[in-house]
Amino acid sequence: MSQPGWYPDPYGTGSLRWWDGQSWTDRLNPEPARPPRLRMPPREERPPHEEQSRAATYAAPHAQQASWGYRAAVQSLDVLVHGLHLHADDQVVAYGNVSLAWPHVEWVAYWAAELPAGYGHGTQWIFQAGRYPFRSGPRVEVVVEPGSLAPTAQTVPGHGGPEQVWGRLIQLCQEYAEPRLVAELAGRVRAGESVDVAQGLTVHPGGVRGHRVSLSWSAISGATVDSGRVWIQQSTSSSPILYVPQQNPNAVLIPALLAQLKQ
Secondary structure, three states, rough: OOOOOOOOOOOOOOOOOEEOOOOOEEEEOOOOOOOOOOOOOOOOOOOOOHHHOOOOOOOOOOOOOOOOOOOOOOOOOEEEEEEEEEEOOOOOOEOEEEEEEEHOOOOEEEEEEEOOOOOOOOOEEEEEEEEOOOOOEEEEEEOOOOOOOOOOOOOOOOHHHHHHHHHHHEEEEEEEEHHHHHHHHHHHHHHHOOEEEEEEEEEEHHHHHHHEEEHHHHHHEEEEEEOOOOEEEEEOOOOOOOEEHHHHOOOHHHHHHHOOOOO
16 A cells, blocks of 8 residues: 555544555544535436436445446446556456456445645545455555546546546446345345444344444434445434444445345
8 A cells, every 4th residue: 555545544443544655644534523415416327217316425326225226338447547557347347466356346445535735636536345354355446536547548438537437436336246245245134143344333133233323123214325424314313323434345335235124
């Protein structure tokens, strides 16, 4: 991990900590006191069913509403990022000398973070997919930011800028990895297991628990992804009571997983 950027804090704060390329700094990504109003920036070629759901966020466009039944073809991706070849299609995601077939992926994470003062201006878009153990298992990790793409990538049809490349990775992941991961987790819970999801949330046959909060299935209305957090909402209140950092492994699966288990 040589490139400066925001990464999950190794000291266990649940936030993002800035890695300056040589060591961890004391800069932490701020945590919001409450989820702000959800928004969705425009996306190219949005399917009609997604246009109807304005509560979704670009960072996890399918997470708010189960839409995996929609089988529009997702274009493959071939582009240079920081001088390394990034390729993703319906079979595999590969970056540099690391590759993973989608059926072998065991956890995913993706989020956006602003660069801190002194390290330039703009946003980093981070995508990760890997296998357990989380710290030492193989992973594909891509950090896309302004200036990271080869000049030709800006003119290749369908690629666009950094956010569009990141969004394409997410679309491919949602199409070829996430439905299987959600089904596997849901199956384990239905079989009676208590499953740790996203390093902080335990999903069990009776509901969920985390951060000293326990909720039964009847008390949960759903979950949303916004501002770097996955917020779990109560059925009796409009305010969420529990959140998990979006950068934690499989945190982006929580909305779909809860929806499936509540059926």
